Amino acid sequence: MVKRVSHENACCPVARPLDAIGDGWSLLIVRDAFDGLRRFGQFQKSLGVAKNILTARLNNLVGQGILETVPAEDGSAYREYVLTAKGRGLFPVLVALRQWSDEFAFGPDEPHYRMVDRETRQPLARLEIRSADGRTLTPEDTVVEMTAI
Template identity: 55%
Template sequence: MRRKSLTEEKCPVARSLDIIGDWWTLLIVRDALSGVTRFNDFQRSLGAAKSSLSARLKALVEQGIFEIQPAADGSAYEEYSLTSKGQALAPVLISLGQWGLAHAFKPGEPASPLVDKKTKHPLKKIELRSFDGRKLRASDIRFLSGLD
């Protein structure tokens, strides 16, 4: 199946998926949020083919999610660093991880919880809030279609 571009869609979910829609991309960003910066470390963590990883990292740089910088240790290597646009994906990945912990594991099955680095305590579940601070359920939200 040929992939359709969603760059002209009015829906912000569709446009977001056009940029970060495949699971490899989200796993690369997850690793970067955990401190991975070098190509070989991404490859080791993900087990991805060099050509696939290279193409995805190139696309993420072109989209402004990563930038390439000289290695922090002064070596000849380059490192991939998340931009503010890339770091803004953290709540997306945390929400996805929290959903996965609640729905993708059997009771008692080992999982890697999301924790606060400082306290090592699990993160509070991300909540949907209205503009005025009210807690919302999914049924309280509506995606406007542009026809509304």
């Protein structure tokens, strides 16, 4: 099996977070945490993933500061996993991935889940990338620059 390469020292802001969320299981765990899952058994039932893989991914997400363990809400001896502020910061990433999937991964008549506003039950507006002055930007309108240290 090929050993994964660490990107923790990469200068690229796309590469660096891959150590934390660069595999499918980790993103699905984060998705489930946003959906209210908190316990190991809940994650395992939702994902159908082997316990050893789930354990490794949860430990990595905790180690990366995306999830933290807290005492169980019901007062039992169990520990539960909850999103940290860093983990909650992934919300726009998951929304963008869902919206990309709606457009490119499903056929127009194929059933799938969609994210809606809890209050109005209406689908979310498409995410847009905007300049500091509010203009909508496309990839052609942007360039990547190195920041000063």
